[in-house]
């Protein structure tokens with residue numbers, strides 16, 4: 001009897017360390033991204049990065065964790081939710097990676113939060129997703145949101161003592177990247193004098209004269225629009241001598257590096273010389289990218305896999321989404337491992353989500369710091385033309401989100417960002433603004449344009465803050481057609497704006 005007892009004890013003692021240290025778990029991962037390769041975060045681009053992370057994790061870091069990854073198409077809309085629901089009928093995932101597109105993400109994150117499944121995305125960058133109390137409670141973002149980007153501007157405004165800003169955005173009413181980009185800036189610059197111009201360049205032939213009229217009233221111009229429209233605006237501004245140092249111009253271009261920097265002003269047309277002069281006053285805000293030794297291996301392997309799946313070499317860039325989804329799986333494994341050590345099960349999605357927040361870890365391209373709200377702190381860089389002869393660009397200053405500080409580069413020239421005095425009398429009074437506007441029956445004020453979800457979203461902020469805005473009214477036909485269609489999709493994230 002006592003022999004049996006001690007034998008049992010012995011066996012138990014042998015098993016004990018195994019039971020506590022080898023944390024084995026099967027993890028079902030569902031990746032929801034677009035199949036269409038015209039998106040720079042398509043499945044073919046991101047999959048190699050996720051596979052790279054998966055190999056690393058189950059190889060050396062956490063051999064007990066066995067990730068099974070499924071890839072589903074998100075398209076950029078409702079398909080994402082349908083595929084999540086379909087897939088969950090077969091097997092509910094333990095983790096969802098993606099979607100990136102705002103409208104697709106809104107639905108998926110809401111559903112996942114309800115099902116207590118963590119969602120990590122290198123997208124869903126809109127301001128609305130920052131509200132994590134309710135429907136977006138399970139969302140963690142591994143790429144810096146538009147709100148984080150906007151901190152760069154807040155810091156610059158503070159540092160250079162700018163007071164007023166004109167925001168110009170080209171709202172495509174599809175994915176609406178510019179809309180959400182500018183929304184972040186708008187909600188961050190609440191203490192400043194803000195005007196907004198928005199239009200849809202697909203349906204409105206951009207009349208630069210209308211835009212120039214608004215620039216006179218401001219100090220800083222921040223644009224988010226297609227490269228050709230930015231060029232038209234800059235050319236017009238230059239012809240009206242607004243590039244004389246009394247105004248500061250910014251273009252926000254976070255993801256497409258071929259749209260800014262060296263050669264961005266050049267089109268090989270008769271305006272090139274003038275455009276080069278104009279672009280001397282155009283600064284670009286973009287992501288600050290870092291690399292480290294391991295990144296080279298990662299980059300090579302991922303690019304190779306991308307090309308195997310049919311993406312041409314020149315399009316096989318490692319962008320912030322590719323990095324972000326790699327880091328997402330890493331972060332989840334960190335949190336899950338930690339949770340399991342504390343006796344928490346993978347099914348406790350909220351616990352695991354919170355363990356991903358408020359921490360810094362080593363990502364594939366450098367340190368990744370996730371704030372207390374589960375959003376990545378971002379680093380951004382401002383590029384300016386430093387050689388006006390050649391028309392070449394360099395980074396002149398960096399913004400670090402983690403300590404909210406600016407770093408001036410050797411090329412930085414403070415004159416470039418210091419507003420030159422203009423005679424007081426020439427600054428038009430506030431009242432003059434209402435007569436300006438966009439030629440096409442411009443509406444100054446609020447709500448009038450609110451037939452469209454677009455206007456509603458913007459108007460909400462303006463209403464609260466009593467800002468003046470210039471809304472270009474769309475054609476009647478469009479309001480009926482696209483308007484209705486859009487509104488349905490917008491409902492999906494609007495609830496969250498009106499709740500703010």
Ligand SMILES: *[C@@H]1O[C@H](CO)[C@@H](O)[C@H](O)[C@H]1NC(C)=O
Pocket residue numbers: 036037038
């Ligand atoms: C992919 O997206 C592009 C641009 O949105 C579109 O023109 C194209 O038709 C799409 N391709 C497929 C196969 O859906």
Ligand SMILES: *[C@@H]1O[C@H](CO)[C@@H](O)[C@H](O)[C@H]1NC(C)=O
Pocket residue numbers: 026066067068
């Ligand atoms: C991991 O999971 C897959 C699918 O469930 C299974 O086929 C495989 O044997 C597992 N691997 C390990 C090491 O447990």
Ligand SMILES: *[C@@H]1O[C@H](CO)[C@@H](O)[C@H](O)[C@H]1NC(C)=O
Pocket residue numbers: 079082083086
């Ligand atoms: C979801 O599943 C249903 C039934 O199995 C199928 O008919 C439908 O095409 C699927 N939808 C998607 C988006 O895959």
Ligand SMILES: *[C@@H]1O[C@H](CO)[C@@H](O)[C@H](O)[C@H]1NC(C)=O
Pocket residue numbers: 038040227228256257258259
């Ligand atoms: C990036 O910008 C270039 C130049 O403006 C443009 O030709 C290209 O289509 C853009 N790429 C994407 C993915 O938007």
Ligand SMILES: *[C@@H]1O[C@H](CO)[C@@H](O)[C@H](O)[C@H]1NC(C)=O
Pocket residue numbers: 358372
């Ligand atoms: C975040 O972490 C810091 C220290 O790492 C801690 O002092 C702080 O309380 C944490 N915040 C939350 C909300 O957990």
Ligand SMILES: *[C@@H]1O[C@H](CO)[C@@H](O)[C@H](O)[C@H]1NC(C)=O
Pocket residue numbers: 261262392393394
């Ligand atoms: C632009 O060209 C200059 C001079 O050739 C070079 O120093 C700089 O690194 C280039 N900038 C970019 C962003 O490629």
Ligand SMILES: *[C@@H]1O[C@H](CO)[C@@H](O)[C@H](O)[C@H]1NC(C)=O
Pocket residue numbers: 400402403404405
């Ligand atoms: C802020 O953080 C960055 C990056 O970690 C670091 O290089 C910089 O020195 C810090 N600046 C201040 C003022 O602490």
Ligand SMILES: *[C@@H]1O[C@H](CO)[C@@H](O)[C@H](O)[C@H]1NC(C)=O
Pocket residue numbers: 240241242244245246420421422423426
């Ligand atoms: C620059 O041009 C604007 C608009 O014409 C004018 O109001 C301002 O005084 C000029 N600034 C300087 C420094 O000449």
